[in-house]
Amino acid sequence: MIMPTRCLVGLAATVCSLSLAHAQLQDWNNIGGNAQQNGLVSVVGPDAPDLLWQGGEFSYIPWQPFIEGRRLFTVRQNEFPSNIELGNSVSADSPIIAMNLDTGAELWRANLPFDQIKDVPPDPELDDFLFPRSWLPENATDWTAWIVGVSNGRLYASRSGNGGSVASPLYCLDAATGAILWSTAGTGPGDPNRSTIHTGTYSGGLFAPNGDPVIASPTYIDRYDKLTGARLWRTPRQADVWEYASAAIFGNAVYVADLVGGSTRLKRFNLTTGEFEYQGPPMSGGNLENGPFIGLDGRIYVPQAQNLDASQDLLHSFTDTGTEIVRNWVAVAHGGGAAARWGVGPDGSIYSMSWTGTPSVIAQITRMPAAAASRIESAAKGGGTKIIVADAPVSATA
Numbered sequence: 296m297i298m299p300t301r302c303l304v305g306l307a308a309t310v311c312s313l314s315l316a317h318a319q320l321q322d323w324n325n326i327g328g329n330a331q332q333n334g335l336v337s338v339v340g341p342d343a344p345d346l347l348w349q350g351g352e353f354s355y356i357p358w359q360p361f362i363e364g365r366r367l368f369t370v371r372q373n374e375f376p377s378n379i380e381l382g383n384s385v386s387a388d389s390p391i392i393a394m395n396l397d398t399g400a401e402l403w404r405a406n407l408p409f410d411q412i413k414d415v416p417p418d419p420e421l422d423d424f425l426f427p428r429s430w431l432p433e434n435a436t437d438w439t440a441w442i443v444g445v446s447n448g449r450l451y452a453s454r455s456g457n458g459g460s461v462a463s464p465l466y467c468l469d470a471a472t473g474a475i476l477w478s479t480a481g482t483g484p485g486d487p488n489r490s491t492i493h494t495g496t497y498s499g500g501l502f503a504p505n506g507d508p509v510i511a512s513p514t515y516i517d518r519y520d521k522l523t524g525a526r527l528w529r530t531p532r533q534a535d536v537w538e539y540a541s542a543a544i545f546g547n548a549v550y551v552a553d554l555v556g557g558s559t560r561l562k563r564f565n566l567t568t569g570e571f572e573y574q575g576p577p578m579s580g581g582n583l584e585n586g587p588f589i590g591l592d593g594r595i596y597v598p599q600a601q602n603l604d605a606s607q608d609l610l611h612s613f614t615d616t617g618t619e620i621v622r623n624w625v626a627v628a629h630g631g632g633a634a635a636r637w638g639v640g641p642d643g644s645i646y647s648m649s650w651t652g653t654p655s656v657i658a659q660i661t662r663m664p665a666a667a668a669s670r671i672e673s674a675a676k677g678g679g680t681k682i683i684v685a686d687a688p689v690s691a692t693a
Contacts, residue, residue, distance in 0.1 A: 323362040325444035326499030330544035331589035334638035348399040363445045367394045376438050389440040405473035407440045407454050410463050410480055437463050443500035445470055451508050456495025459513040459537030464491055477524035490526045497634045498541040511542035511551055528569030535559050541586030550587050552597050559583050561597055561613055561620055575620030581607035584633035591643050600628040
């Protein structure tokens, strides 16, 4: 039940604005807010709680909301996949729900089909890539529905995931009605138009400038035609930790951090063709459980942060020269654990939640030489008091 109010605290979904009549528009298209995954927004939010409404139905996990125009989209999970009877082709376990951004009223809901095809033929693009076919997903029951993102009036979603172990088709829904416009399911085994992804909600998806969805799964990256669902290209990659395989886009480049010969490296792929172009130097630190994000000047940041200690939780900065990826500096991350989202402020500052659970400004990048890692660390210790959280469009900056 939605309760309109001027000041309420709590969440199934909570919206904050200066006033209902003058609420500013700010889309939040994917898990990182934009193709750079840096959570930067252009609106100015209130300095104190000014909540318009709260509410929504129960969900075991408070899945991320997405915003386009005056619509908010989220998944409300009322059951776990392991408890769903096999053969149930359409389940209401995790409906995608569209809500009015100003009032919280439900606009529509949609349930993704279960794609329980098990005997999927080998994929010639992956057969000889790293693992035997038996290691690749496609042989498990579908997972909880999740939203890849929303762009140009189209919402993209799937039932893939579970740490990369479940592959499932990509679905495109009309953001105004919830009707399925297309899917990559095809007619089953042998259909040349069938295609699946095996990433999940912690990695999310991206959009090319024209609105084509670009999805980084643990073992490949795909680009799909937004109008037809045709797969435009697929290129192999290998994520360090399958649960966290996200990418970032800047210009005509797609960046991912991959496991290469026992070390993690930042890779660049061509956004138009999908071709691998080049990679950066090895990165030290713990497992890679965060995706890259990109600053205002195009620098690429890779947080290797698991909430371990200063020797394992590191933030790497790189510059893409157009012919190679060079390292700028490495600094202690000061926070941001597995699946954490980092943010970039309008002045180029980098934001993350600190190890102590309080906001911490990592560095004023625009005010320091690129190689001055020790001065960056000093700036981080000086800290700040406000944060841009890349999982919600807030605009307070230090």
